[in-house]
Amino acid sequence: MNRTILLFLIIATLALVISSNAEEGGSFSPYVDSxxxxTRPTDFREKWTYLGSWVHPEDSKSGMHNVYTEPGVAERYKAxxxxxxxxxxxxxxxxxxxxRDMTTGKGVLHAKDTVLWFVMVKDEKGRFKDNPKWGDGWGWALYYADAPLKDVSTDYKKDCLGCHLPAKQTDWIYTYGYPVLNSK
Ligand code: HEC
Structure with missing residues (x-):
């Protein structure tokens, strides 16, 4: 084979490998770029699976925590x-x-305004080794309601991991609070 053609083939193969690696991140989730x-999902209330809620006392600032996942994830988790x-x-x-006092009882708590969103994306391949928002099998993000497009987390080891330590055995997720994951 002519040397120029060989060189061309090597460069073309390298370019292909580099570009497919760069796309790896982008192609595995519509919410993650290369x-x-x-990116914070916005249609989870209407279209996703409701996993469950954590209800904090009325005088707590953090109120009600509702957890969702994409359609099909709960079934695949169980399978x-x-x-x-x-x-x-x-x-x-x-x-x-x-x-408020309601026909069902006194002091019934109900959800009011969104304060913030936590987002986690499962990554079993360890794709973003140099990104401090990724590790231990997940991507970790946090958005406040007054700037809903801005992920304000900086480093999951500082911002998230310590508090999720009690759930380490269940892949850092508090799965016992989500009936659909535990039903047969
Ligand atoms: C103050 C402790 C604390 C911090 C900090 C924290 N979490 Fe959590 N997280 C929890 C607890 C406890 C739960 C379940 C109970 C609840 O919500 O009250 C939870 C639940 C979650 C859930 C629902 C799924 C699950 O694990 O049950 C997501 C998603 C989540 N956290 C993401 C994050 C991300 C991302 C960060 C960092 C940006 C973070 N958390 C920081 C304590 C924390």
Missing amino acids: KGNI NGGIFPDGAVLVKEVLSEAS
């Missing part, structure tokens, strides 16, 4: 023996709450 930046599928996204929406 650098590992996470896989309790493992979240690669690319699965979890959203925890934190809302303030209010209470």
Whole structure:
């Protein structure tokens, strides 16, 4: 083979390998770009699976925590023996709450305004080794309601991991609070 053609083939192959690696991040989740930046999902209330809620006392600032995942994730989690599928996204929406006396009882708590959202994206391949928002099998992000497009987390080891330590055995997720993941 002529040397020029050989050189051309080597360069073309290298270019292909580099570009497919760069696209790796972008192609595994519609919410993650090639650098590992996470976009907040917006249609989870209408279209996703509701996993469950954590309800904090009325005088607490953090109120009601509602957790969602994408359609199909709960089924795959159960079919896989309790493992979240690669690319699965979890959203925890934190809302303030209010209470009133209702026909069902006194001081009934209900959700009011959104305060913030936590987002996690399952990454079983360790794709973004140089990005401090990724590690331990997940991408980790946080958005406040007054700037809903801006992920304000900087480093999941500082911002998130310590508080999720009690759930380490269940892949850092508090799965016991989500009935659909535990039902047969
Ligand atoms: C103050 C402790 C604390 C911090 C800090 C924290 N979490 Fe959590 N997180 C929890 C607890 C406890 C739960 C479940 C109970 C609740 O919401 O009250 C939870 C639940 C979640 C859930 C719902 C799925 C699950 O694990 O059950 C997501 C998603 C989440 N956190 C993401 C994050 C991300 C991303 C960060 C960092 C940007 C973070 N959390 C920081 C304590 C924390």
